[in-house]
Amino acid sequence: MKLLGLFTSIALFIFSTIAVDLDISDKDSICSAAALIADGTLDYYEGDKYGGTVGMFSNPYYWWESGEAMGSLIGHWFFCQNDTYEDLIYNALIAQKGDDNDYIPKNQSTTEGNDDQGFWGIAVLEAAERNFTNPKDDDTPGWIAMAQAVFNTMWLRWDPDHCGGGLRWQIFTWNSGYSYKNTISTACMFNIACRLGRYTGNDTYFDVAEKAYQWLVDVKFVVEGDEMQVYDGAEIDDNCTDITKSEWSYNYGLLLAGCAYAYNSTEDDTWGDRVDSLLKGCDIFFEDDIMYEKGCQSSGTCNNDQRSFKSIFSRSLGQTAQLVPSTASTIQNWLQKSAEGAAKSCSGGTDGHTCGLDWTKGSWDNKYGLGEEISALEVIQNLLIDERPAPLTNDTGGTSKGDASAGSNPSGSQNQLNQDDLKITGRDKAGSGILTAIVLSALVGGAIWMIL
Numbered sequence: 095m096k097l098l099g100l101f102t103s104i105a106l107f108i109f110s111t112i113a114v115d116l117d118i119s120d121k122d123s124i125c126s127a128a129a130l131i132a133d134g135t136l137d138y139y140e141g142d143k144y145g146g147t148v149g150m151f152s153n154p155y156y157w158w159e160s161g162e163a164m165g166s167l168i169g170h171w172f173f174c175q176n177d178t179y180e181d182l183i184y185n186a187l188i189a190q191k192g193d194d195n196d197y198i199p200k201n202q203s204t205t206e207g208n209d210d211q212g213f214w215g216i217a218v219l220e221a222a223e224r225n226f227t228n229p230k231d232d233d234t235p236g237w238i239a240m241a242q243a244v245f246n247t248m249w250l251r252w253d254p255d256h257c258g259g260g261l262r263w264q265i266f267t268w269n270s271g272y273s274y275k276n277t278i279s280t281a282c283m284f285n286i287a288c289r290l291g292r293y294t295g296n297d298t299y300f301d302v303a304e305k306a307y308q309w310l311v312d313v314k315f316v317v318e319g320d321e322m323q324v325y326d327g328a329e330i331d332d333n334c335t336d337i338t339k340s341e342w343s344y345n346y347g348l349l350l351a352g353c354a355y356a357y358n359s360t361e362d363d364t365w366g367d368r369v370d371s372l373l374k375g376c377d378i379f380f381e382d383d384i385m386y387e388k389g390c391q392s393s394g395t396c397n398n399d400q401r402s403f404k405s406i407f408s409r410s411l412g413q414t415a416q417l418v419p420s421t422a423s424t425i426q427n428w429l430q431k432s433a434e435g436a437a438k439s440c441s442g443g444t445d446g447h448t449c450g451l452d453w454t455k456g457s458w459d460n461k462y463g464l465g466e467e468i469s470a471l472e473v474i475q476n477l478l479i480d481e482r483p484a485p486l487t488n489d490t491g492g493t494s495k496g497d498a499s500a501g502s503n504p505s506g507s508q509n510q511l512n513q514d515d516l517k518i519t520g521r522d523k524a525g526s527g528i529l530t531a532i533v534l535s536a537l538v539g540g541a542i543w544m545i546l
């Protein structure tokens with residue numbers, strides 16, 4: 095018994111020293127916690143391993159999450175002014191940009207959806223707004239130009255023929271999910287439009303953003319009111335009237351931050367009011383002020399994608415607090431309580447600092463993965479929003495080059511991809527269809543659980 099007691103205390107001692115310590119009022123503490131978690135994130139990275147592809151993580155995950163992870167690592171580079179992973183991030187952003195610099199690399203064409211492309215567009219916007227190292231050779235467009243290519247190609251897919259507008263989930267006809275219109279795809283384009291509008295000062299982007307927002311309201315994926323509600327999406331068959339009502343933090347986050355960028359730039363109260371009621375709506379993702387993924391966490395059904403949503407949600411909250419100062423106190427409180435919970439959850443695995451999914455528990459919950467790491471990383475590094483500048487624009491020190499017409503060249507990606515359509519084998523089609531079907535059934539499953 096005594097021996098066992100000794101082992102237990104040794105084990106406890108080891109674990110208590112290697113878990114992530116966090117003092118939310120101390121920048122050094124925040125940055126050493128963030129550095130440990132950035133390392134944990136990169137444990138899943140394949141790009142620096144033998145035989146791995148630059149910009150890719152180990153399975154199981156979908157490609158969009160790699161874009162999301164790169165955005166989170168840019169955040170670490172920026173908030174903590176730590177350039178350890180600068181080259182790794184840079185190489186990943188370049189390697190995955192695709193031949194047309196619009197983040198539709200051929201490798202991804204069997205599975206890539208509008209939201210996947212959107213998340214890489216969001217990653218290069220993050221690079222531009224944080225003044226991340228610009229592309230070094232003259233043949234490679236600037237981060238803003240690549241974000242514009244993503245925006246322009248997405249906007250070309252705007253589909254007024256079904257449900258009066260919006261983007262479909264999928265880009266390619268052979269992917270199941272092509273007949274589903276979801277909030278995330280339109281919200282990605284909306285978020286990108288608002289940020290391009292603010293960065294470049296070109297109001298056309300806000301016109302598109304307004305149209306996208308209004309469509310989400312018309313089709314009732316967004317229900318306005320004192321506390322705004324944001325639902326998942328609907329099939330086009332019945333004109334998008336049979337709505338899947340699951341609520342996900344990343345939809346709220348991207349819409350909230352988009353409105354915050356638009357308000358900050360235009361000072362139009364319509365955008366300000368939307369920020370306020372979206373922020374109130376976000377309350378559903380907090381339990382005692384600690385963030386949780388309401389649609390799946392308590393039922394224990396979060397899939398690979400869903401386990402990472404708190405990362406973009408945390409980042410979006412940080413941006414909102416910086417751009418709309420009246421939201422800062424609410425958001426700071428949420429971030430602080432959540433970061434403390436996240437740090438306590440980062441005490442698992444053989445390294446003793448693997449992050450978990452449940453931040454309300456006070457200890458590791460045996461869940462782990464890329465999503466858990468980047469969510470903890472974002473919520474912790476966003477504690478530094480008061481100490482670091484707000485997202486830059488072309489007028490406030492941003493140095494990224496743009497190209498308003500990028501990606502709209504008709505001989506570019508769309509045509510190329512249509513030609514590539516023909517080369518896709520039956521087996522590839524079935525494979526990607528099944529993948530998407532699993533995601534779809536998980537989604538519908540989530541929705542049924544919500545109703546029950």
Ligand SMILES: *[C@@H]1O[C@H](CO)[C@@H](O)[C@H](O)[C@H]1NC(C)=O
Pocket residue numbers: 125126128129130132133174176177178
């Ligand atoms: C910078 O990040 C690296 C990698 O996570 C870490 O080892 C290093 O300690 C960090 N530097 C500082 C000053 O926090």
Ligand SMILES: *[C@@H]1O[C@H](CO)[C@@H](O)[C@H](O)[C@H]1NC(C)=O
Pocket residue numbers: 147148189190199201
């Ligand atoms: C495409 O995928 C293959 C197989 O995973 C990989 O070897 C190759 O490097 C990838 N190319 C790009 C540009 O990502």
Ligand SMILES: *[C@@H]1O[C@H](CO)[C@@H](O)[C@H](O)[C@H]1NC(C)=O
Pocket residue numbers: 296297298299498499
């Ligand atoms: C503003 O953006 C629109 C939409 O991409 C583009 O057509 C237009 O050329 C841009 N204007 C300027 C001055 O860059």
Ligand SMILES: *[C@@H]1O[C@H](CO)[C@@H](O)[C@H](O)[C@H]1NC(C)=O
Pocket residue numbers: 257258312313333
């Ligand atoms: C389909 O939905 C859109 C958006 O809600 C609406 O504007 C349109 O009138 C609807 N069409 C039909 C035929 O019901």
Ligand SMILES: *[C@@H]1O[C@H](CO)[C@@H](O)[C@H](O)[C@H]1NC(C)=O
Pocket residue numbers: 357358359361416417418419484
């Ligand atoms: C826009 O953001 C900046 C940076 O945080 C802030 O100083 C400014 O007050 C904001 N503008 C508006 C209209 O809220």
Ligand SMILES: *[C@@H]1O[C@H](CO)[C@@H](O)[C@H](O)[C@H]1NC(C)=O
Pocket residue numbers: 225490491492493
């Ligand atoms: C942006 O980065 C460039 C190149 O590293 C640097 O010269 C410049 O001072 C930076 N500007 C800001 C506002 O950070």
Ligand SMILES: *[C@@H]1O[C@H](CO)[C@@H](O)[C@H](O)[C@H]1NC(C)=O
Pocket residue numbers: 238293294295488494495496497
């Ligand atoms: C930034 O401003 C400069 C000077 O007005 C302009 O030449 C450049 O096109 C702008 N870049 C972007 C990305 O808007």
